Amino acid sequence: MKPSLEVNIAGIKMKNPVMTASGTFGSGLEYSNFIDLSKLGAIVTKGVSLKEQQGNLTPRIYETPCGMLNSIGLQNKGVEKFILEDMAFLKEFNVPIIVNVAGSAIEEYVEVAQRLSEEDCISALELNISCPNVKAGGLVFGSDVDSAAKLTTFVRKATKLPLIVKLSPNVGNIETIAKGVEEAGADAISLINTLIGCAIDVDSFKPQLANVIGGLSGPAVRPVAIAMVWRVSKAVGIPVIGMGGIMNCRDALEFFLAGASAVAVGTANFINPEVTMEIIDGLAEFLRINKLNSILEVVGKLKV
Amino acid sequence: MKPSLEVNIAGIKMKNPVMTASGTFGSGLEYSNFIDLSKLGAIVTKGVSLKEQQGNLTPRIYETPCGMLNSIGLQNKGVEKFILEDMAFLKEFNVPIIVNVAGSAIEEYVEVAQRLSEEDCISALELNISCPNVKAGGLVFGSDVDSAAKLTTFVRKATKLPLIVKLSPNVGNIETIAKGVEEAGADAISLINTLIGCAIDVDSFKPQLANVIGGLSGPAVRPVAIAMVWRVSKAVGIPVIGMGGIMNCRDALEFFLAGASAVAVGTANFINPEVTMEIIDGLAEFLRINKLNSILEVVGKLKV
Amino acid sequence: MVHIKAKVLAKIEVAIDIYKLRLSCPKIAASVLPGQFVHVECGKDREFILRRPFSVHRRLGGNAFEILFQVVGKGTRALAEIEKGDILDVIGPLGNGFEVSDTVKNTLLIAGGIGVAPLMFLAEKLFAGKIPFDVLIGCANCKKAVPFDLQNIIKDRVFFATDDGSLGFKGTVTELFLNHLKKNEKPDVIYTCGPKAMLKQVALIAEKHGIACFLSLEERMACGIGACLSCVCKTKSGQKRVCVDGPIFDASEIIWE
C-alpha cells in the first residue's frame, strides 16, 4: 500500500501536509513556472489588509548567517483587488487556498475576514498577529495573550471559515498565548513567524534594512521554531502547523516529530523553487522506507 | 595618538571592551594556552551556584545551521570551590574578573553574591537570570519584569560590587525588563543569553540533546542580539554589554554601533581560541582607519 | 524561465576582482534578451540562503552565455572560486530586457563600473541591427577596466573615464557624458547601467537634453521572480518589482528619492 500523506487540518483536507508560508510564494502565479501548484498541500497567500499598502522602503532584505532579514512591511493590494486578481488565478487550481489576514485594528481584521468569507473558493483564514515589520502587522496582538484572544474571538464571530492563528516567536510565554487563542476559537495554530532582528553595515554605520528592524527567517531560526512547535503542540489540542527554516525533507520531519500536523515552507522557495515538491516526495519516501502507513504516525512521535 | 579602546562599565575599568561570555571560557586556565589573559577587557566566569551541580546528561551540544545548541545545565563546583580553585588562578592576571551568578531562588543568589563579595579580587557580578537549560537557571526570573526587578533589588542590597544583569532574549518585552532591573539597581545590562531551541534526529526520532531543549548561540542569533541591544540601549541609561554570535571584529562593531559599550565573545572561542585577541586588534585598526580617537565614538552611532 | 544546472565552460579574470564566467545552457541562451539577468546560487550546498542576480553579459549562439561579475562580498567571493567544469545552479532568463525600437538611429551606452555587464550584450544586438552607438565606461582606474572588446566594433567608439586618469578621461563618467554631448550628435536613446547615484545623474542630464533614457536598476533580491516583494522601486505608475517589471526602466518613469 502506498503510504498516505493526507492530513485534515481544522477541516481543510490536504493531499499532503506541505504548505507554502505566507509572503514567500507571491500570488502562486510566480511559482507556477516551476511547479504544479495543485500538488501542494495548501497555498498560503501573502498577508492581505483592508486597503492597499505600500510597505517599507528598500533595502527590504539582507542575508545573515544561515538566514535572512526581511522588512517588506506587508505591501499588498488590499482585499478587493486581491480577490479580483489573485483569487481569480488561484481558484483554478485544485488546492486549498488559505488567506493570510493582516490588520492594525480589530475592526480591520474583522472586515477583511468578512469580505473573504463571501468568496467560496477560500479554504481557511490565517490570522497574522505576528508580523514584526509594521505597526499594522499585528505583533501588538501577538505579544500578549489577552489581545491575541480578543482578536481571535472577534474574527471567529465574523467568519465560518476555519481559522488558523499565526503566532509570533518574539514572546516568552508561547504556550499561554497558544492556549488563549485556542480557547478563543482558533481551529489551528501556525508558527513561527519571523524573529525580530537587525543587521548593520559597519562601513557606513547604517542599518542594512531601511526599516532598521526586520524579521529573521531561514535555517538559522529552525531550532527556535522546533522548540516552540514542541512546546505548543503539548499545550493545545488543536493542530499545529510548523514552519521556520525548513530547507528539505529532513528539516520538515523534525517539525512533524515535534508535533506539527503540517508544515509550511518559506525562505527555501527563494533558493529552490521546487523545494515543496522535493519535500513532498521525500516524505513519501521516508514513510515507505520506515514502513509507516501515514504521516500521522510521525506527528508528535519525538522520543523523550 | 593611538586610539583608545578603554571603557569604564559600571565602575569596572577595562583596557578594552572585549570580554569573554560566561560558560564559554572555562575557568580561563584552558585558554591561557592560547592567549595572554591579561590582554582581555574582562573575563566572565561560568555560572556559579551555591552548591556543586552536576548539570544535564549528554549529549549536551549539537551543531545547528550557523549556530549551536547547548544544554550544559549549569554544571559547576559551587561557590566555595570556585573561589578556592578558579579565583585563585584568575586573580594572578591583571584583568577584571566578573563572576556569573546562578541560582534557583532569591536566597541562593543573595547567598552566592554575599560570599563572592567577601573576596577582594572580583570586579563585578553578572546575574544570570536567563539560562534556559535548568529550572535552577534563573529563566523564571528573566521572563517577567517583576521577578527580575525583585531579584535585582535583593542582590543589590547584598553586595557592593557592580551588578550586571544578564537578560534573556526569550521574552517579548525586553525594554520593560531592562528598565525594571535598571530601576532595581543594576549597574549594567548584558544580553543576549541563548535562545530556547531544539533539534531532532529524524533517524532515531530522538532529540539531539538529552535535555531535549537547549540554548541557541552563534552567528545564527546575531541579528536577534543586535536588535535587542539596539532596543535596550535606547530604553535604559546604564551601559549595555552586547553578545550573541560575535565571530570577528566586524560583528563586534555591529554591537557597538547598536549601542553596546562592551561586547562578550562566546561560541567563537570554540572554533578560534585567539578570537578575542583578533577582535581587540581589529577594533584598534578600525579606529585608526576611521580616524577615531576612542571606541566610545562608535557606541550607539547607528545612523537611523 | 527555467531552473537549471549550467556547466562552467570557462572562467576568466578580466580585471582585478572581475571575472567572466561562460556557462553552457541552451535553455537560457536560446531565449535570453539583452538586459535580462540570471539568478545564481553561489557557494556549495545551499551555503547561502539567497541567490545572487547577474545580468547576462553576452550570448554565445544558442548554447552558452556569459556573466561578468565583480567580487564585492561573500557570495561573489564564493562564485569566483568556481572552476571550469563545475556546475552552477541558475534560474533565468529573468526580467524584461532593454527595449530597442525600430526607429532608433543613434544610441549611447553609459556604464558605471560593473554596470558594463549587460551593455555588452546590448551592444552586440545593436551592432547586429546596424544601429550605431558610442560607449562610455567609467571605472576607478585602468586595473578595474573591463575591455569592451566586441568583435569588429570600431574601438574608437569606446571611451573610458577613470577617477585617476589612468585610462581615458580623468573624471567621472557623467562628466565624460556631458563632454560627449557637447562634441557629438545627440543620441536618440541612452542605455545605462551602474550605481544608483550615477544612474540618477545620467537620467537627469538625459531628461534635460530631451533624450530618451533606459536604465538597469539594482535592488537586493530574494526570489528574483516577483514573489517576495523585496526589490521594489517607486515609479510614476506605482510601485514596481525590479525583478519582473524591470530591471530595465524608462528613466522618466522613476521617482528618485
Add this chain to the structure above:
Amino acid sequence: MVHIKAKVLAKIEVAIDIYKLRLSCPKIAASVLPGQFVHVECGKDREFILRRPFSVHRRLGGNAFEILFQVVGKGTRALAEIEKGDILDVIGPLGNGFEVSDTVKNTLLIAGGIGVAPLMFLAEKLFAGKIPFDVLIGCANCKKAVPFDLQNIIKDRVFFATDDGSLGFKGTVTELFLNHLKKNEKPDVIYTCGPKAMLKQVALIAEKHGIACFLSLEERMACGIGACLSCVCKTKSGQKRVCVDGPIFDASEIIWE
C-alpha cells in the same frame, strides 16, 4: 598544545567513505602520544561553528601525522573534499593518551569500526617497545575494513570480524573477543576504541576475566580543551571531561548508563 595550520601532504581513500589525511605539522607530531586527538576545522571560512575531533592515527617521525576518518555527517563530508596541498586548521595534541606501563607483557587491541584510528598509533608504540599484541577489528563488511598494515607486524596477529562474514570471523568483534580469550593466553591489558555499546561489552567481559582495560571514549565536543563542559562522562571519581581528563579512561572507572 597549539593552534596551527597544517598542510595536507596526502589524502587516501582507504575504504569506502574512510579517508586518511597526512598532515605536515612538526609542532604536533613532535609531542603527540597514542590516544591523543586533534580538533579540526572542517570546511572553509568558519562554515561550521564547531571543530571536529579526530584521534591521531599514526605519527610519521617528528614532522607529520595522520588522521583516519569516516564520513558520517556534514563536517566529515566537507573534510573528505580537502585536497593535497590544502591547509587545515588544527588544535592539538589534545587529551591524555593511552597509558602503557612497563610491566605489560601481552596486550590485546580491540577496535569497532573507525575505532581502529587511535589503535594503529598505539600498536606502533607497542611494537617499538617490543610488547606483543593481537588486534581484533570489527566492521560491517570487507569494504569498510581499514587495512591494519603496520610495517613488519606479523599479519597473522590481526583478526577481523564482519557482520556479513565477508572478511574474517562472521559476527561481532565482542564475539570474536570471547573466542579469542578461549583460544589464547590471557592478555594483561586490553586497549579498545569503538561505539559506546561495544566498549561497554568489552569492558564488562574484561572485568569478568580480571583483565585491565583502557578505552577511548567519544562525546560531542565544542571546545576540546576543557572549557565548555559539553563532553562529560560519569566516573567513579566524579564527572570528568572526555577532552582533557580523557579520551582514554580506565574501564573500571566508568559508570555505564
